[in-house]
Amino acid sequence: SGPFLSVRDLQVRFATEDGVVRAVDGLSFDLRRGQTLGIVGESGSGKSVTSLAVLGMHDRSRTTVTGRVTFDGTELIDATEKQLQSLRGNRIAMIFQDPLTALSPYYTIGAQIAETYRRHTGASRSAARARAVDLLGRVGIAAPGRRADDYPHEFSGGMRQRAMIAMSLVCDPDLLIADEPTTALDVTVQAQILDLLGDLQREFDTAIILITHDLGVVANTAHEVLVMYAGRAVEHGATQQVLTRPRHPYTEGLLRSVPRLHSDVDEPLVPIPGSPPSLLAVPAGCPFHPRCAHRERVPGDDCVTRRPALAEVGHAAACHLPEEPREVLAQQHLQP
Numbered sequence: 330s331g332p333f334l335s336v337r338d339l340q341v342r343f344a345t346e347d348g349v350v351r352a353v354d355g356l357s358f359d360l361r362r363g364q365t366l367g368i369v370g371e372s373g374s375g376k377s378v379t380s381l382a383v384l385g386m387h388d389r390s391r392t393t394v395t396g397r398v399t400f401d402g403t404e405l406i407d408a409t410e411k412q413l414q415s416l417r418g419n420r421i422a423m424i425f426q427d428p429l430t431a432l433s434p435y436y437t438i439g440a441q442i443a444e445t446y447r448r449h450t451g452a453s454r455s456a457a458r459a460r461a462v463d464l465l466g467r468v469g470i471a472a473p474g475r476r477a478d479d480y481p482h483e484f485s486g487g488m489r490q491r492a493m494i495a496m497s498l499v500c501d502p503d504l505l506i507a508d509e510p511t512t513a514l515d516v517t518v519q520a521q522i523l524d525l526l527g528d529l530q531r532e533f534d535t536a537i538i539l540i541t542h543d544l545g546v547v548a549n550t551a552h553e554v555l556v557m558y559a560g561r562a563v564e565h566g567a568t569q570q571v572l573t574r575p576r577h578p579y580t581e582g583l584l585r586s587v588p589r590l591h592s593d594v595d596e597p598l599v600p601i602p603g604s605p606p607s608l609l610a611v612p613a614g615c616p617f618h619p620r621c622a623h624r625e626r627v628p629g630d631d632c633v634t635r636r637p638a639l640a641e642v643g644h645a646a647a648c649h650l651p652e653e654p655r656e657v658l659a660q661q662h663l664q665p
């Protein structure tokens with residue numbers, strides 16, 4: 330099937346006291362049903378802003394969003410607040426890093442999930458309660474009929490995250506946006522939650538945008554990866570391709586800086602020197618040039634003066650380096 334979500338030349342700018350922030354600068358991607366797109370980057374790369382803009386959740390009085398976002402035939406950028414509200418929580422759902430932003434401390438977990446379901450479907454109280462208990466069971470909460478009557482503070486962090494996933498899935502959304510959904514959790518629970526999202530995706534044919542700073546998280550869950558730097562896509566392609574044959578020095582740097590997930594070999598972690606630029610003052614030319622170890626290999630001063638376009642190199646990458654494979658240890662790094 331064709332793309333279900335299509336984003337074209339998305340630009341997000343907002344005014345601050347210090348000038349105009351170009352949070353997202355010309356981003357395009359497609360997403361099909363049942364597929365996961367991992368959006369990866371350091372904090373401040375524009376990845377969270379992207380999801381807010383896609384959902385129309387940005388502050389409209391301060392933020393300018395241009396480009397096209399088409400969700401199952403509906404244009405979202407010009408959509409009214411009413412249209413957006415009916416899509417959010419119904420056909421499009423979000424999960425965040427901190428479940429306490431989504432869960433109220435004053436109501437039981439079961440009541441909150443049931444209420445979300447009632448609001449969007451008009452189901453009866455008993456049907457909504459049954460649906461909430463069913464979902465809690467499916468996200469792996471033991472004795473869901475009893476635990477539905479617990480308050481959020483009675484759940485562990487991992488259980489709260491599961492409860493939020495249950496709440497986000499209760500209306501059977503077609504698109505799920507998960508922003509750092511496992512960052513606060515320990516590694517074991519993190520793996521369980523990611524497995525769970527994969528299972529639920531297969532069952533419900535949900536399209537997922539998974540936003541993370543952690544390449545390890547996308548390695549085994551995302552079909553495609555889009556790497557963002559300074560509000561731009563610098564590399565985009567099938568996950569296996571991007572992780573085993575990265576074409577952009579930033580992606581390569583990210584790969585070298587993550588711990589090996591499933592290997593006995595002790596490779597030293599090499600952090601990328603420096604830090605990402607302020608989105609108020611993105612460097613000219615290639616935005617990565619102040620941190621790039623490869624720029625000497627590009628003839629002339631192209632890296633400093635010319636912005637590299639995202640170009641096909643097997644997959645897509647935005648870098649002036651001549652085409653040649655740069656082998657990294659990604660294969661051993663991130664293989665299951």
Ligand code: SF4
Binds near residue numbers: 615648
């Ligand atoms: Fe490095 Fe130049 Fe490629 Fe940018 S364009 S990533 S500075 S080699």
Ligand code: MG
Binds near residue numbers: 376377508509
């Ligand atoms: Mg974020």
